[in-house]
Amino acid sequence: MPLVASTIAGAAIITPILVVFWRSFTSGRLGFDVGLNLANYARVFSDKDIMPMLSNSVIYAAGAALLGTVLGALLAWIVARTNTPGKALVELMPLYPILMPTIMKNIAWILLLAPKSGILNGMLQQFLGIETLVFNAFSMAGMIWVFGLACVPLGYLFLLPVFLSFDPSLEESAYIAGSKPMHTMLKITFPLAVPAFLSAFVLNFLRGLRSFETPVLQGTPGNIKVFVSRVYDSMALEFNTGLATSYSVVLVVLSVITLYFYVRATRFSERYATITGKGYRVRVIDIGRWKYMTFLLVFLYFLAGILIPFIVLIVVSMIPYYDYDTFMKFPSNAVLTNYFIVMKHPSFVTGLYNSLVLSVSIAVITVLAGITMAFTIYRTRAWGTKLFEFIGTLPLAFPPLVLSVGLVIIFIGTPLYNSLWALGIGLFVAYFPYAFRNASGSIVNIHKELDEAAWVHGAKWRHVFFKITLPILKPSVGGALFYIFIEAIRNVDVAVLLTAPGKEYGPVTLFEYFRVGQWAEAAAGGVIYLIILIVAVSMAKFAFKMKFSL
Amino acid sequence: MLTKSTMAVALSASILFGSVALAAEKAGVKDAGKEAIKDPKAAAQKVIPQQVRKEAGSANATASAKKAFEKVSQELYPKAKQEGNLIVYSVWDVEHLRVITDAFMKRYPGIKATYWQGRNPEIVTRVLTEFQGGQASFDVVLSDNAPPVIRAAGGIMPYETVQKDVLLLHDPTLPTVSLQIQALAFNTKKMKPAEAPKSWEEVANPKYKGMIALDDPMRAGPLSSMLAGLKTQWNDDGRFKKFLTGLKALNVPVHKSTSAMFRLMISGEYNIAMPALLHDVMEEMHKGTPVSYVKTNPPVLFPRQAGIYAKSPNPNTAKLFAEWLISEEGQKTIDSVGRESARNDFKSKTSIESAFGKGAKTLPVTDKLFLEDPKKWLDTFVKPIWEG
Numbered sequence: 005m006p007l008v009a010s011t012i013a014g015a016a017i018i019t020p021i022l023v024v025f026w027r028s029f030t031s032g033r034l035g036f037d038v039g040l041n042l043a044n045y046a047r048v049f050s051d052k053d054i055m056p057m058l059s060n061s062v063i064y065a066a067g068a069a070l071l072g073t074v075l076g077a078l079l080a081w082i083v084a085r086t087n088t089p090g091k092a093l094v095e096l097m098p099l100y101p102i103l104m105p106t107i108m109k110n111i112a113w114i115l116l117l118a119p120k121s122g123i124l125n126g127m128l129q130q131f132l133g134i135e136t137l138v139f140n141a142f143s144m145a146g147m148i149w150v151f152g153l154a155c156v157p158l159g160y161l162f163l164l165p166v167f168l169s170f171d172p173s174l175e176e177s178a179y180i181a182g183s184k185p186m187h188t189m190l191k192i193t194f195p196l197a198v199p200a201f202l203s204a205f206v207l208n209f210l211r212g213l214r215s216f217e218t219p220v221l222q223g224t225p226g227n228i229k230v231f232v233s234r235v236y237d238s239m240a241l242e243f244n245t246g247l248a249t250s251y252s253v254v255l256v257v258l259s260v261i262t263l264y265f266y267v268r269a270t271r272f273s274e275r276y277a278t279i280t281g282k283g284y285r286v287r288v289i290d291i292g293r294w295k296y297m298t299f300l301l302v303f304l305y306f307l308a309g310i311l312i313p314f315i316v317l318i319v320v321s322m323i324p325y326y327d328y329d330t331f332m333k334f335p336s337n338a339v340l341t342n343y344f345i346v347m348k349h350p351s352f353v354t355g356l357y358n359s360l361v362l363s364v365s366i367a368v369i370t371v372l373a374g375i376t377m378a379f380t381i382y383r384t385r386a387w388g389t390k391l392f393e394f395i396g397t398l399p400l401a402f403p404p405l406v407l408s409v410g411l412v413i414i415f416i417g418t419p420l421y422n423s424l425w426a427l428g429i430g431l432f433v434a435y436f437p438y439a440f441r442n443a444s445g446s447i448v449n450i451h452k453e454l455d456e457a458a459w460v461h462g463a464k465w466r467h468v469f470f471k472i473t474l475p476i477l478k479p480s481v482g483g484a485l486f487y488i489f490i491e492a493i494r495n496v497d498v499a500v501l502l503t504a505p506g507k508e509y510g511p512v513t514l515f516e517y518f519r520v521g522q523w524a525e526a527a528a529g530g531v532i533y534l535i536i537l538i539v540a541v542s543m544a545k546f547a548f549k550m551k552f553s554l
Numbered sequence: 555m556l557t558k559s560t561m562a563v564a565l566s567a568s569i570l571f572g573s574v575a576l577a578a579e580k581a582g583v584k585d586a587g588k589e590a591i592k593d594p595k596a597a598a599q600k601v602i603p604q605q606v607r608k609e610a611g612s613a614n615a616t617a618s619a620k621k622a623f624e625k626v627s628q629e630l631y632p633k634a635k636q637e638g639n640l641i642v643y644s645v646w647d648v649e650h651l652r653v654i655t656d657a658f659m660k661r662y663p664g665i666k667a668t669y670w671q672g673r674n675p676e677i678v679t680r681v682l683t684e685f686q687g688g689q690a691s692f693d694v695v696l697s698d699n700a701p702p703v704i705r706a707a708g709g710i711m712p713y714e715t716v717q718k719d720v721l722l723l724h725d726p727t728l729p730t731v732s733l734q735i736q737a738l739a740f741n742t743k744k745m746k747p748a749e750a751p752k753s754w755e756e757v758a759n760p761k762y763k764g765m766i767a768l769d770d771p772m773r774a775g776p777l778s779s780m781l782a783g784l785k786t787q788w789n790d791d792g793r794f795k796k797f798l799t800g801l802k803a804l805n806v807p808v809h810k811s812t813s814a815m816f817r818l819m820i821s822g823e824y825n826i827a828m829p830a831l832l833h834d835v836m837e838e839m840h841k842g843t844p845v846s847y848v849k850t851n852p853p854v855l856f857p858r859q860a861g862i863y864a865k866s867p868n869p870n871t872a873k874l875f876a877e878w879l880i881s882e883e884g885q886k887t888i889d890s891v892g893r894e895s896a897r898n899d900f901k902s903k904t905s906i907e908s909a910f911g912k913g914a915k916t917l918p919v920t921d922k923l924f925l926e927d928p929k930k931w932l933d934t935f936v937k938p939i940w941e942g
Contacts, residue, residue, distance in 0.1 A: 506668030521813020
């Protein structure tokens, strides 16, 4: 049964990919039938700019993924395992930055880091007399910083359940042998978190390779060209989905190489089993004076991840226009005009409502399917299941527009076209890799002895899955649900081609203003959107005691 | 064994499903075979006469356009009412589409108008995929770059507006309902009007190095359309090459987002944005933002058109919508959302006459190859100089 479910999910994922792959063998623009040929691939592999662009892409994606995943893992360890003061605050602070979409971070950090007009360089000049332009948003470092911040949530949400469900006997053995707490952390705890860490890193790396907003907004002005712009140019300038797919195939190759290393690194999965059949409580470690440093680190991330960009957006949404002098005059020049404009937008409520309903459903279905596929790979002995490891991650190698073209071609002419189902399947395919990688990173940490005990007693797969695997995975399920819900509710890229006329999806208001570059109105919309989400998360946490992996 | 076969069956089903989808798509191409044209250039030359422009309006033209609109409206409305629906695909803001479709429905009761909004690449992709799939899925594509590209693939039903005499830019197969007007804008806190370049060509002067940001000339965006306009107007390859080489030699930041570049100019990051859109500049000037534009420099005019889809299920409603958009009432609605009028007799703050003065020269973009295959145009005329 898990195999059948996984195969259906795998088929749903692979079909649009096969469709666009097929198209890569036709070199004509959309609307022009030129027959099958290899011209697209000939173009891709004779493109002299491909190597410098790929090299920029790899530096950017690996840099951001490393920064984000390491920071996320560190935050997860601090929250789960240390005696850092202000427990309630420390648990909440890493959570809020997840709510801020990357494009909002981009705009806010451009305003902060722009060389001549940025807030930080302006302050250095005004208050410290430093004339040198220290910060530059339009540089590789600027890109890595902003996208790296956007990578932290995955690292945090993937690692937190691992640190929370750790069999302490592994660490206790080290203590008995005379190891100090920090040494134990470095030698025992962190190595055991490797599968989840690599899972998050792989996802963040692939997200970085195909991400477009940061390279467009921050890379292009700094003359940093990334590979994915070739994919978008194929679509935007040549209207040639086949060529776009041929370029995407290079990303697929990179993904396969990345996954190969992941599978190799975690091939002896029993080594990483930290959740065993023994009863235990996770031990909090006294890190001495370091606890103030860890509090500071969490607070600094909170500042950079949401508070500072949020304040920038609030000010920008209330001043007549942004430049450094006008920014610094706030609040004497505050006006609320942009808020009235946003509230009057015809789709403010409908778009939000539609996406709310769909993203809740998609988050639940995707997470369940992801766990099922991970369960099939690591807990059944069926032939060829390792193939799922690749299929389940594949959608991340395709830029959203290319992926949604495949879905449109499949659905066109069927009753599903222009229906909510098509949109739902599109979102499922797009977010499956997150659910799947999250589950596969966590399932490796569960010792097989728990399943084996059930099998020995004659349990069927459903008993093992629903009574053992799913309850143990509860913390990571919570995190994945939360992440996919937050991402799906603001999805524009995959949804756009699958949305029927007259049906708005997503917080149209907010993203429309970002897309057309009305930053002040976009900031106002962003502030309203964030306030709604922050209130919702805080209520869920405090009033309904909901746990987000905590 | 069972598990092996389950996987094999499901994956084969998936492949089969994919092949069926592709076969259906290909069949669609064959069905539409008469319309889907293999050679865009030959097709364009065959069916599309050159765009024409009429800068000056006249009272006679206004009166005859009004009469022609009333007549065509009376003819089309009963048929449109029978059709009952209108679906518009557009790049315009949802906020604007809502105002426009509401006004249309109010003017013509009994017709339900809905819309889908996407960016130009998304519109072209969706329209041509639906066209290939033989789908009668929508009626009008309302956009700037998309309609000529769709026309080149055979996806547009040619329609000539009856109000052509009042249009600044007229295309006999695609009704022009609005214009994208580019202006040479500068930050007044960073630069005095006297210091600003007096023409597009002067922007390439080395003295502006470090002050300017450029829209990416290698994408189908405002700067490349300006280049297409200048190339046609100058008809002088040496001058064109000198201008483009001069721009390149400035070695200034290049943006793929014109709006982000404009915001950064306002912020003081740049003195000049090359180019900016007139309606953005006007809106900011109205709010008191320190931005202005060079009034003596010919504005670039790029058509925004309402193309009728070749497989439109409601063709009469589509024609009525296009005609209504060009009518005085339609143009007032378009103006009310801050978009520029397509007519030479329409008075508003973004009209050529009020923004640039009576009899101002303009720079229209009429190059057919650029409009229909921007990639080919850029590869031929810009790439060798820009990337050479």
